[in-house]
Amino acid sequence: MISVSINGSLSTFAQPLSIAELLEQMQLSNKRIALERNGEIVPRGQFNQQMLADGDKLEVVVAVGGG
């Protein structure tokens, strides 16, 4: 069981999973997002390879209106 913070909310997962699998669960696959893991950018091309670890802190961002 691993516990991961996603945009400030804790989620727990029974099985190990990759970032790509997480995004699929969140229905964010193929959406225009960017992702930071523990303060470091994760390039889109690495979503499949990178496995989440217990205690990871993720930020998932989108573009919104702003000045």
Next chain:
Amino acid sequence: MSNDNLIIAGKSYASRLLVGTGKYRDFAQTQAAIEASGAEIITIAIRRSNIGQNPNEPNLLDILPPSKYTLLPNTAGCYSADDAVRTLRLARELLDGHSLVKLEVLGDPQSLYPNVVETIAAARTLVADGFQVMVYTSDDPIIARQLEDIGCVAIMPLASLIGSGMGILNPWNLQLIMDRVQVPVIVDAGVGTASDAAVAMELGCAGVLMNTAIAAAQNPVLMATAMKLGVEAGRAAYLAGRMPKKLYSASPSSPTSGMITPAKHI
């Protein structure tokens, strides 16, 4: 006026009006206002996605095709250099390596006045990391010069506080900045109506960036048109070169000779 383009980081833009995408009623209004403004450089913000909410909600990027617009991700809401740098690295990833960005590091939430110490630190990191940095800053000419020396591609002083609509409060400082800086000086923040935009351009600013002045107008799309015309009018007046002011010394527009005989002499 042909080929009077705005050049930023080597790229040429026909419009000298830059607009934001915040505070609109919906994306349709955002799109209509941007269209009416004629702007080519469009600011966007970077925020956490709404986890668990409608995954099919429309995305701002869908109405801003990169073929038509140059997107300018900002760091609005960041109060430290570190957060601003992280935000823009996320933006670069989100926008497929896009490096032109708007840096703003704020000092406090009441004034939204820039924290220039953090701004300078962030600018150094971003320039070293390959970003092309357009930087929101105070109207301090020395700071402006330092930001240019660091390698920022445009200096963007406030005219008055963000979202205040107070207009150009210190034209003299803007002039001091333009006297010292080679890169484009773009007024960012404080414009309230079209005459403010015109004044900024008449002073010789290279452009004007605004959001609230359009989005918070009663009719945003009409105000976007007004701002387009204001910027164009101000730019034309600057290029035309205004007549000198003659304080306490009137000068008639019509001939002073050939007047009919004054009545008292008839």
